[in-house]
Amino acid sequence: MESALVKKIVSGDIQAFEMLFNDYYKRLAYFAFKYLEDKDSAEDVVQELFSKLWLNRHQLSIETSLNAYLYGAVRNACLNQLQHQKIKENYVAAASGSSAVYEALLPDQIDADNLSLLIQSCIIDLPPERQKIFLMSREHDLKYKEIADQLGISVKTVEAQMGKALRFLRERLKEYLVVWIIILLKSIIYL
Numbered sequence: 001m002e003s004a005l006v007k008k009i010v011s012g013d014i015q016a017f018e019m020l021f022n023d024y025y026k027r028l029a030y031f032a033f034k035y036l037e038d039k040d041s042a043e044d045v046v047q048e049l050f051s052k053l054w055l056n057r058h059q060l061s062i063e064t065s066l067n068a069y070l071y072g073a074v075r076n077a078c079l080n081q082l083q084h085q086k087i088k089e090n091y092v093a094a095a096s097g098s099s100a101v102y103e104a105l106l107p108d109q110i111d112a113d114n115l116s117l118l119i120q121s122c123i124i125d126l127p128p129e130r131q132k133i134f135l136m137s138r139e140h141d142l143k144y145k146e147i148a149d150q151l152g153i154s155v156k157t158v159e160a161q162m163g164k165a166l167r168f169l170r171e172r173l174k175e176y177l178v179v180w181i182i183i184l185l186k187s188i189i190y191l
Contacts, residue, residue, distance in 0.1 A: 002066040009053075010060050017057075020066075021050055028074050035078035045077045084121050122172045126165055133158055134165040 008016035025046060032042035049070070053060065062069045123131060136147045137158075144158040151158075 006060065006062055006066060009057050012057065017054055024070055025050070028070060031071060032074050032078050035075070036081065041081065042078075045074060045081065049073050049077060084117065119169070119173065122169050125172075126168060130161045130165050133161045137162060 005016050005020060009020065028046045028049070029039075029042050032045045033039060036042050036045070064072070123134060126134060133147055133151070136142045136150070137144070142150070144155050144162070147158045148155045
């Protein structure tokens, strides 16, 4: 039954997808609520899961049961959201400028992984086209001309979008980076 349903979804059967959605939505939202303790956030996680599931249905490959796959995906999304939320809270606390906060955020909370997650969350907050241009430049190492050619836009547009993206990231990360530098200096001093 499950494998037949998945095959129908992969082939683009909207009725099969609606049946899956109707069968699982409330249960998954309740499951997400146990993690996030916020109804709207829980529903957002589940809606995002189903949205991604439909958009990527042609690549869908479920090795476990459908039930385990869906609950596992929701659990992972909730854990990612909680970690992202913790990093944002640390960022806001660090931006307040309290020296007690700097002490509270020492190495166990601010490390390369957390900084990387914070940067990723800032990149996600970029407008979609700007985000795409930024990622093409920074992750795929494309030159502005190559980006312009691929997207059918001018090099000047690419330059302008990259400038805006970098200003946005610099502004969003400046306080956090100050804390990061302080931690690096403290670790050098204690060597």
